[in-house]
Amino acid sequence: MLTATILVPLLGALALAFWPNPGERTCRSLAAAAGTVPLILLLAVWLGFDTAAGAPQFQWVENAPWIPSLGIGWRMGIDGIALAVATMSALLFVVAIAWPADTQGRARSYYAWFLFLEGVSLGVFVTLDLLLFYVFFDLSLVGLFFLIGRWGHGDARRAAFKFFVYTFAGSLAILLAIISLVLATDPLTFDMRELIARQPLAGMDVRAALVLLGFVVGFGIKTPLVPLHTWLPPAHVDAPGPASAILAGVLLKMGTYGLIRIPYSMMSATFSRYALALGVLAVVSILWGALVAMAQRDLKRRIAYTSVNHMGYTVLGIAAAGALLAGDQTARQLALTGATVEMVAHGLITGSLFLISGAFWQRAREYDLQAYGGLARVAPRLTGLTILASFASLGLPGLAGFVAELQIFVGTFGVYPWLAAIGLLGILITAALFLQMLQQLFFGDLPRRWADFSDLGRVEVGALTVMGLLIVAIGIYPAWLLTLIDHASALLTGGGG
Amino acid sequence: MPIGDIVPEIAVLITAAVILLGASFVDQRRQWLGAPLALVGLAVAAGLCSAQLAEIPRLTFSGVWALDGASIWARLFILATAAIAVTLTPEWLHRDRRHGEYYTMLLLSTLGAMALAGAADTLELVVGVLLSSVTGYTLAAYHRGWALSVEAGMKYFLLGALTNTLLMIGVTLLFGLFGTTDYAALAAATAAPVQGMTLLALALIVVGVAFKLAAVPAHAWMPDVAEGAPPPAAAFLTIAPKIGAAIALARILSVFPAETIAWRPLIAALAVATMTLGNLGALGQNDVRRLLGWSSVSQSGYALMAVTVIGLSERALPALLFFLAGYAVANLAAFAVVTQLRGRTDLAHYRGLAGERPLISAVLVLSFLSLVGIPPLAGFVGKLTLFVATIDAGYAWLAVVAVINTVVSLVYYLRVLAPMYFHESPAPVAILGRWATSGLVTASLLIVALGIGAENLLAALGYASLLP
Numbered sequence: 001m002l003t004a005t006i007l008v009p010l011l012g013a014l015a016l017a018f019w020p021n022p023g024e025r026t027c028r029s030l031a032a033a034a035g036t037v038p039l040i041l042l043l044a045v046w047l048g049f050d051t052a053a054g055a056p057q058f059q060w061v062e063n064a065p066w067i068p069s070l071g072i073g074w075r076m077g078i079d080g081i082a083l084a085v086a087t088m089s090a091l092l093f094v095v096a097i098a099w100p101a102d103t104q105g106r107a108r109s110y111y112a113w114f115l116f117l118e119g120v121s122l123g124v125f126v127t128l129d130l131l132l133f134y135v136f137f138d139l140s141l142v143g144l145f146f147l148i149g150r151w152g153h154g155d156a157r158r159a160a161f162k163f164f165v166y167t168f169a170g171s172l173a174i175l176l177a178i179i180s181l182v183l184a185t186d187p188l189t190f191d192m193r194e195l196i197a198r199q200p201l202a203g204m205d206v207r208a209a210l211v212l213l214g215f216v217v218g219f220g221i222k223t224p225l226v227p228l229h230t231w232l233p234p235a236h237v238d239a240p241g242p243a244s245a246i247l248a249g250v251l252l253k254m255g256t257y258g259l260i261r262i263p264y265s266m267m268s269a270t271f272s273r274y275a276l277a278l279g280v281l282a283v284v285s286i287l288w289g290a291l292v293a294m295a296q297r298d299l300k301r302r303i304a305y306t307s308v309n310h311m312g313y314t315v316l317g318i319a320a321a322g323a324l325l326a327g328d329q330t331a332r333q334l335a336l337t338g339a340t341v342e343m344v345a346h347g348l349i350t351g352s353l354f355l356i357s358g359a360f361w362q363r364a365r366e367y368d369l370q371a372y373g374g375l376a377r378v379a380p381r382l383t384g385l386t387i388l389a390s391f392a393s394l395g396l397p398g399l400a401g402f403v404a405e406l407q408i409f410v411g412t413f414g415v416y417p418w419l420a421a422i423g424l425l426g427i428l429i430t431a432a433l434f435l436q437m438l439q440q441l442f443f444g445d446l447p448r449r450w451a452d453f454s455d456l457g458r459v460e461v462g463a464l465t466v467m468g469l470l471i472v473a474i475g476i477y478p479a480w481l482l483t484l485i486d487h488a489s490a491l492l493t494g495g496g497g
Numbered sequence: 498m499p500i501g502d503i504v505p506e507i508a509v510l511i512t513a514a515v516i517l518l519g520a521s522f523v524d525q526r527r528q529w530l531g532a533p534l535a536l537v538g539l540a541v542a543a544g545l546c547s548a549q550l551a552e553i554p555r556l557t558f559s560g561v562w563a564l565d566g567a568s569i570w571a572r573l574f575i576l577a578t579a580a581i582a583v584t585l586t587p588e589w590l591h592r593d594r595r596h597g598e599y600y601t602m603l604l605l606s607t608l609g610a611m612a613l614a615g616a617a618d619t620l621e622l623v624v625g626v627l628l629s630s631v632t633g634y635t636l637a638a639y640h641r642g643w644a645l646s647v648e649a650g651m652k653y654f655l656l657g658a659l660t661n662t663l664l665m666i667g668v669t670l671l672f673g674l675f676g677t678t679d680y681a682a683l684a685a686a687t688a689a690p691v692q693g694m695t696l697l698a699l700a701l702i703v704v705g706v707a708f709k710l711a712a713v714p715a716h717a718w719m720p721d722v723a724e725g726a727p728p729p730a731a732a733f734l735t736i737a738p739k740i741g742a743a744i745a746l747a748r749i750l751s752v753f754p755a756e757t758i759a760w761r762p763l764i765a766a767l768a769v770a771t772m773t774l775g776n777l778g779a780l781g782q783n784d785v786r787r788l789l790g791w792s793s794v795s796q797s798g799y800a801l802m803a804v805t806v807i808g809l810s811e812r813a814l815p816a817l818l819f820f821l822a823g824y825a826v827a828n829l830a831a832f833a834v835v836t837q838l839r840g841r842t843d844l845a846h847y848r849g850l851a852g853e854r855p856l857i858s859a860v861l862v863l864s865f866l867s868l869v870g871i872p873p874l875a876g877f878v879g880k881l882t883l884f885v886a887t888i889d890a891g892y893a894w895l896a897v898v899a900v901i902n903t904v905v906s907l908v909y910y911l912r913v914l915a916p917m918y919f920h921e922s923p924a925p926v927a928i929l930g931r932w933a934t935s936g937l938v939t940a941s942l943l944i945v946a947l948g949i950g951a952e953n954l955l956a957a958l959g960y961a962s963l964l965p
Contacts, residue, residue: 067952135872149919157919172900179884
């Protein structure tokens with residue numbers, strides 16, 4: 001089942017790559033079909049997932065040998081956290097593929113790369129083998145590199161370059177950390193469940209600290225945490241809208257998901273010792289991301305920096321959850337669940353916002369906020385959906401972002417009250433910057449050049465509505481999502497589950 | 498004499514002789530027949546060589562020739578490299594009047610590289626280095642009417658003459674000190690406390706072998722040869738001698754006790770210098786072949802990581818062999834692309850190639866990503882095993898340096914790949930033909946197969962041993 005979620009999109013990509021001269025529509029339908037299969041499969045997995053107390057953390061496990069001499073295998077399996085993030089990612093991929101994009105006459109390779117990216121991105125979340133995790137993690141860079149470089153605009157090649165080199169440095173840091181972690185086992189095994197059970201670096205102070213540093217640097221680049229975030233704004237600004245949505249919605253999650261899955265779970269003693277430092281780093285990201293976002297005049301740059309801010313909340317939640325090995329279990333579980341909900345919410349919300357900014361670019365070739373105004377009159381659908389996504393992003397109660405941030409902050413207050421208090425400032429600034437952005441875009445006088453600004457089309461409205469409905473659903477009735485995530489986070493914070 | 502122990506080498510030698518004889522009589526249009534003949538000879542040799550795998554590792558010919566896993570696998574890789582290099586040749590040289598002899602020269606060079614891999618005696622080592630060098634100079638300067646090719650051969654020769662002399666001084670010193678050229682006897686003699694002169698002798702030998710490996714301080718010929726030699730010859734010269742030399746270096750170093758002669762830090766320093774210098778040299782290149790030459794230098798640096806920890810971690814030898822195999826297929830694919838594109842080498846001429854030649858471009862992508870170490874390609878497994886071995890042996894800092902270098906290397910590989918895909922194609926692209934295609938396809942399939950099917954080779958390499 002989980003293997004199929006990876007292989008179907010990859011086979012789809014292969015089919016497209018070798019299909020002689022299909023039309024643009026054929027490509028898109030095939031990509032949409034192959035891209036939807038994983039979503040359906042993951043929903044089925046979700047329905048069959050046992051969240052009862054005492055159920056194992058990882059379910060739907062599959063095992064096949066790959067390189068036994070190094071202890072590497074094709075190991076698949078999923079827990080509540082991974083399932084929530086993976087399902088959100090699969091949905092985002094379907095939406096991004098369906099989104100009417102300007103493929104510049106190269107539809108075949110555009111959709112092939114998208115399917116490739118979908119397969120390997122989902123692979124990151126559903127694998128239980130540390131090396132396979134790295135394999136998929138690395139391949140996602142290759143996929144996005146080509147998507148940004150070929151279909152981006154502005155200085156896309158430079159942005160793609162910077163993105164690849166910068167994040168590849170991060171993955172290599174992770175690779176070294178993985179090897180050092182795994183070498184402490186004998187015989188070698190890359191099986192995540194084994195590694196979680198054995199805690200191989202327990203009691204090795206210096207080495208464990210260095211390994212943790214490798215993981216934090218690697219995942220910190222991907223997340224991104226200040227000061228490792230400088231690759232993100234150019235990559236976002238110059239990427240095509242759907243690729244931006246995937247970058248923000250899916251690839252950034254690999255950083256925070258990796259933090260939970262590897263250092264948090266496999267070296268919890270070391271993680272708890274340095275959790276405070278990580279929490280401080282997260283708060284710096286929250287404030288820095290918000291402040292810098294506020295100063296941006298460019299629509300996409302502004303949203304990109306709010307990603308830094310939001311991912312800061314997630315890392316804060318993870319740090320709080322990992323702060324202690326025992327005690328304060330309720331608070332820590334709340335923080336971890338909140339961090340995961342934030343991942344899902346951020347994927348949906350920021351994914352929508354980037355798709356919307358893609359729509360702006362397609363219509364106007366302009367990201368400068370100052371150039372716009374009064375669009376509410378000519379584009380009511382665009383206005384409504386943007387307002388929904390922005391309000392969700394600034395944490396309005398009743399929408400997904402609020403649920404996530406509330407849990408993170410309540411949980412963090414139980415562990416690091418001061419950090420939580422400072423972090424709250426971030427929410428204030430985000431509110432201000434989104435309101436100011438909405439005001440600038442949609443209200444006031446309509447400049448004459450935008451008099452014939454066309455509203456969103458049918459597909460665009462449909463795609464954004466699906467995401468919007470989910471944002472509202474999580475905001476109003478989050479229980480269906482929380483039950484799933486709590487099952488994992490209870491186990492991960494030492495609770496009964 | 499146990500002639501049976503060197504039948505693979507004899508097979509290569511006989512093929513070389515047959516081709517030379519044939520080339521003297523066959524008219525110019527049929528000289529290409531040397532290629533299939535060479536392929537048959539190489540295949541027979543490979544078959545005979547793999548039959549040796551079943552035997553117990555041992556030294557033969559009074560201890561000068563090693564028949565262990567390291568030697569057999571390295572010789573198999575060398576034979577395979579030579580075979581793919583042969584497939585690239587017929588169309589490239591079909592107007593050359595000396596087409597037929599080329600194969601003889603290539604086979605003799607193969608023989609030299611094989612001798613390096615099997616040498617268990619300092620004089621045998623010298624024979625291997627010399628045979629591989631003399632034929633190498635000829636191959637590099639094969640286009641004798643083209644200044645760059647002659648210049649490449651000349652530089653190769655001058656540097657070779659110097660380092661070969663140093664090697665022989667080292668060997669002589671060693672003989673003077675211990676009265677033997679035999680590795681097993683040397684190992685027994687050097688177990689006692691040693692003098693400073695031994696270190697000097699060893700250093701000279703390392704420099705001599707570093708020349709074949711294209712490692713610092715004897716790397717300077719590599720970019721010139723990669724640029725000036727005919728691309729099929731460059732494909733061979735950047736790989737085969739390197740495989741032989743890496744094993745030769747690992748073998749002679751393991752003779753000396755690392756406790757009394759601190760050669761591990763020395764080799765680690767050479768590894769760092771080689772990979773860093775190679776990468777820095779490649780960074781600014783606007784000539785793809787030269788860039789490949791510098792990248793090949795940096796790859797020697799990675800291989801030296803495994804040599805550094807040889808004997809310290811049981812994973813070092815399989816890592817070294819696997820890395821060499823991965824490097825060989827990726828580099829062969831890259832040079833196959835250059836050959837297939839009729840030697841096109843200016844970086845600017847690669848702009849928009851993907852639009853015109855999607856498959857060739859894809860092969861170059863595979864090759865470069867494998868050289869960087871992107872999973873699941875051959876180069877990734879190679880680097881992975883290297884990192885595992887070095888960290889396992891306590892040389893984590895060396896792995897960190899290699900990682901930093903890998904990031905740097907991504908920059909120059911992308912400088913070639915990005916314009917291929919992100920620009921429109923300026924003009925139609927002429928290609929060479931079917932022979933070159935076969936080499937191209939074989940190499941690229943191997944890149945993927947060695948990555949995804951890594952277990953097959955890795956499990957077998959796990960049993961490899963290094964004598965004495």
